[in-house]
Amino acid sequence: MKKVIHLLTLLALPALAAEPTVNQLLAKYDSIMGPLSFEAQTQMTATREDGTSRTYVMKMLKKDNDKFRIYFAEPSSVKGQEVLRNGDNLWVYIPNLKRSTRIANRDSFQGGDFNNADVLRVNYQIDYHGTLIPSDSEDTYCVELKAKNPDTAYDSIKLYIRKSDLMPVKGQYFGTSGQMIRSAAFSDYQEFEKGYTRPAKVVMQNEQVKARKTELITKSITLKVDVPVQRFTQSDLGK
Amino acid sequence: MALLKLAVRNLRRNRRRSTITLAAMIIGTVAMTCLRGFINGQQRVIIDNQVEGRMGAVQVHKRGYIANVLTSPLALDMADTPELRQKLAKIPGVVAVAPRIEFGAMLSTPDKKPQPDDGSLLPPADQGKTSFIMATAIDPQAEALVTPLRNSFIRGGKLFASVDAHDIVLNDDFARGLEVAVHPEGTPLPKVEQQLALLAPDRDGALNGENVVMGAALPSFSPGDRRIGLVPLGTAQRILRMEGRVTEYSLAVSPFDAAPRVRDAAQAALGPDFEVHTWSELMPFIGTLTNTQDFIFSVISGVFLAVVLLGIVNAMLMTVLERVREIGTMLAVGMRRVQIIQLFVMEGLVIGIVGGLLGIALGYLIVTLAGHIGIPLPAPGAAVPSVVKPFITPLYLVSALVGVPVGASLACLWPAWRASRLRPVEALQTA
Numbered sequence: 203m204k205k206v207i208h209l210l211t212l213l214a215l216p217a218l219a220a221e222p223t224v225n226q227l228l229a230k231y232d233s234i235m236g237p238l239s240f241e242a243q244t245q246m247t248a249t250r251e252d253g254t255s256r257t258y259v260m261k262m263l264k265k266d267n268d269k270f271r272i273y274f275a276e277p278s279s280v281k282g283q284e285v286l287r288n289g290d291n292l293w294v295y296i297p298n299l300k301r302s303t304r305i306a307n308r309d310s311f312q313g314g315d316f317n318n319a320d321v322l323r324v325n326y327q328i329d330y331h332g333t334l335i336p337s338d339s340e341d342t343y344c345v346e347l348k349a350k351n352p353d354t355a356y357d358s359i360k361l362y363i364r365k366s367d368l369m370p371v372k373g374q375y376f377g378t379s380g381q382m383i384r385s386a387a388f389s390d391y392q393e394f395e396k397g398y399t400r401p402a403k404v405v406m407q408n409e410q411v412k413a414r415k416t417e418l419i420t421k422s423i424t425l426k427v428d429v430p431v432q433r434f435t436q437s438d439l440g441k
Numbered sequence: 442m443a444l445l446k447l448a449v450r451n452l453r454r455n456r457r458r459s460t461i462t463l464a465a466m467i468i469g470t471v472a473m474t475c476l477r478g479f480i481n482g483q484q485r486v487i488i489d490n491q492v493e494g495r496m497g498a499v500q501v502h503k504r505g506y507i508a509n510v511l512t513s514p515l516a517l518d519m520a521d522t523p524e525l526r527q528k529l530a531k532i533p534g535v536v537a538v539a540p541r542i543e544f545g546a547m548l549s550t551p552d553k554k555p556q557p558d559d560g561s562l563l564p565p566a567d568q569g570k571t572s573f574i575m576a577t578a579i580d581p582q583a584e585a586l587v588t589p590l591r592n593s594f595i596r597g598g599k600l601f602a603s604v605d606a607h608d609i610v611l612n613d614d615f616a617r618g619l620e621v622a623v624h625p626e627g628t629p630l631p632k633v634e635q636q637l638a639l640l641a642p643d644r645d646g647a648l649n650g651e652n653v654v655m656g657a658a659l660p661s662f663s664p665g666d667r668r669i670g671l672v673p674l675g676t677a678q679r680i681l682r683m684e685g686r687v688t689e690y691s692l693a694v695s696p697f698d699a700a701p702r703v704r705d706a707a708q709a710a711l712g713p714d715f716e717v718h719t720w721s722e723l724m725p726f727i728g729t730l731t732n733t734q735d736f737i738f739s740v741i742s743g744v745f746l747a748v749v750l751l752g753i754v755n756a757m758l759m760t761v762l763e764r765v766r767e768i769g770t771m772l773a774v775g776m777r778r779v780q781i782i783q784l785f786v787m788e789g790l791v792i793g794i795v796g797g798l799l800g801i802a803l804g805y806l807i808v809t810l811a812g813h814i815g816i817p818l819p820a821p822g823a824a825v826p827s828v829v830k831p832f833i834t835p836l837y838l839v840s841a842l843v844g845v846p847v848g849a850s851l852a853c854l855w856p857a858w859r860a861s862r863l864r865p866v867e868a869l870q871t872a
Contacts, residue, residue: 248646252516254516256647279643279647294648296638298650299633299652301634301652303551303571304569304571305571310642312647313642
């Protein structure tokens with residue numbers, strides 16, 4: 203009997219190494235795009251249909267799977283603004299309002315083509331069911347994700363992951379009626395810390411209004427920072 | 442002329458039958474006139490609600506605005522200068538000019554309880570809500586002249602008095618859904634954390650906002666307007682960082698049908714950088730709606746007309762049967778067959794003229810009376826009370842006055858033809 207099991211394991215191992223499961227792919231994606239805790243300096247440039255663009259500079263803090271805080275530094279019109287996620291709650295703090303107020307997952311993030319959940323809810327294992335589907339190219343896997351609940355940013359997503367190093371290459375994001383709303387291109391893969399490589403640049407293309415796109419660039423990122431839980435409470439906003 | 446005299450005499454010979462035919466004719470005409478009058482009145486209410494309650498008769502935008510209204514129309518704005526307003530106000534037919542900004546915004550309601558100190562989260566039932574609204578920023582003084590009806594719809598409070606006010610007007614169903622109540626006038630404002638937050642991306646896309654309270658409610662007066670909110674123009678300009686700029690001018694015109702003329706004059710005065718539209722171009726669904734109603738009306742009147750005319754055909758056939766000997770005599774003494782046809786058609790014509798005249802007169806009287814009193818009835822999809830004031834157009838009067846007698850005489854053609862085909866010898870032999 204033991205022999206049989208050994209034999210089976212031996213047979214199964216090479217297969218496993220060649221074809222990762224959906225869950226392995228998603229776990230890998232989540233660990234690349236949304237490590238458990240980090241502090242990052244990022245820059246977002248939103249291009250609008252009239253050709254004008256605007257660049258935002260911000261600092262991001264993340265703790266656990268559901269705590270996220272963003273501090274805007276530039277341009278001056280949003281300086282002092284903050285966004286906080288705690289669990290399913292999203293708040294924005296606007297200095298001249300002198301208060302924080304709730305916002306929704308699917309609202310646009312600073313008028314760009316990312317929505318709030320794209321930036322603040324980057325854990326696909328929690329929010330989506332995945333299945334492997336045939337990819338459009340030889341060297342990528344394609345994972346189709348279906349939303350588990352209405353709080354998610356999209357109803358379904360197709361994620362293309364490079365076979366060689368399991369880095370994300372592109373994403374296609376679909377709305378309720380099945381139409382493609384956005385598509386993302388991941389590039390500039392960079393090793394920020396030893397053993398941690400991620401695409402430094404994500405370009406989100408608006409598929410409804412083709413002239414609109416937004417790019418998000420990670421300037422620097424430090425993993426495993428220890429931020430006190432206090433930083434992720436509503437009462438801490440604006441302080 | 443002799444035929445006419447003969448026709449009238451023939452009609453008076455069988456008074457009961459003539460009266461019944463006439464009565465059918467009158468009832469049919471009265472019913473059609475009243476129905477038309479009511480439909481006219483209802484269409485006027487729908488148009489008034491839209492034009493004087495929301496849109497204004499003519500709108501001016503930067504060129505390309507209407508085509509891009511779903512993307513980011515804030516970029517297609519214009520400087521709100523006294524010169525530009527003057528230019529529009531001077532166009533003949535324009536009685537008022539109202540500046541506006543249409544923008545998409547988020548309305549965020551406060552949490553019902555403070556956040557717990559222990560870092561736990563409020564249960565969803567106590568959390569505030571966020572909802573998208575289509576905001577229209579207006580100047581209350583100018584708007585009172587362009588959309589006077591809207592002011593009469595406002596409930597539970599007053600429209601903000603100044604462009605820099607901190608109160609907004611929300612649809613009452615929508616506000617109820619968000620659990621937002623009107624802040625009573627004259628009482629101190631709640632603390633900022635307990636006010637509403639009106640958030641919107643500014644002209645450059647950066648999020649901005651202001652604290653506001655709900656000053657009054659606006660009921661729905663057309664389908665699909667639940668998410669409309671009214672915001673003071675200056676407050677909106679601060680949020681959008683668009684001081685001194687607007688995206689729309691709405692014009693009130695007088696008389697009402699001067700709209701196309703005003704549009705052409707405004708377009709000529711402003712030049713190709715701007716686009717000007719009348720209410721009917723901006724709201725094509727109203728045209729569809731009235732066309733559908735007009736079609737249904739014509740089907741109903743067709744059925745009515747057919748029933749009434751078949752009644753005439755029947756009565757005339759009876760007359761022909763009864764008067765076989767008489768017709769035989771007339772033919773025998775040398776009356777020509779075409780004159781027989783003329784005689785019967787003339788009888789129909791007389792009934793048509795008398796019945797049509799009486800029917801239309803009575804119908805006109807009822808419609809005018811109803812128009813003076815008014816029928817309280819909300820427009821389709823509207824929650825505001827409105828009064829339908831039926832009216833009849835001169836065109837309808839003329840076409841009815843011509844159409845009813847013509848129809849009645851045509852209905853007599855077949856009985857008349859049958860009468861004219863009788864053989865004198867056989868006809869004279871019938872008992």
